[in-house]
Amino acid sequence: MFNFIKRYRQRKKQEKKFNNYIFQHKAKMIKLFYEILQWQDCEWITKDVRILNELWYRILEHDDSLYSKAEYKAFRAHYYPIDIYEKIDNEEKFEEALEHHYRTNDHHWQYRKDYNVLTLDVKLACVENLIDWIARKSDPYSKYYDIIDSLDVPVTQRDFMKDFLSIIEKNIKEQVDD
Secondary structure (H helix, E strand, O other): OHHHHHHHHHHHHHHHHHHHHHHHHHHHHHHHHHHHHOOHHHHHHHOOHHHHHHHHHHHHOOOHHHHOOOOHHHHHHHHOOOOHHHHHHOHHHHHHHHHHHHHHOOOOOOOOOOOOOOOHHHHHHHHHHHHHHHHHOOOOHHHHHHHHHHOOOOHHHHHHHHHHHHHHHHHHHHHHHO
């Protein structure tokens, strides 16, 4: 019985860490969103209130599917396991949850790999994708260009993502230099 209580407490502790990670990640995305609003290169976002609102809601609702029954336990056990055994036992469930995550969130390239037309929705999904990557890691921009080149998406999406990434890179460098 004490082992059950101990594992329950450990799981709750890991859930708290996982929830905190999600919260911090969204906070970083919101910060980058506000920075983007100040860039002249992004007037296509700021000049139309509908586009601005759509991107804002995308950022606010980013990865909310992680809290769903189909994803939460598997993602938590994968990234914040109680122990190595929980992580190993969870591998198959995590793969299923990851597939669900990709099918549910259009900012992941796996969702939109067959979208040949670069509509406004696809552009906003690409922007959210880039904000997600940059908020999650501190990799050099060259790595992101390499990742974009390797994506199994139409060339129009890759080109748009590279163009938008160059805007982010230029403006963030400018802010550091100021």
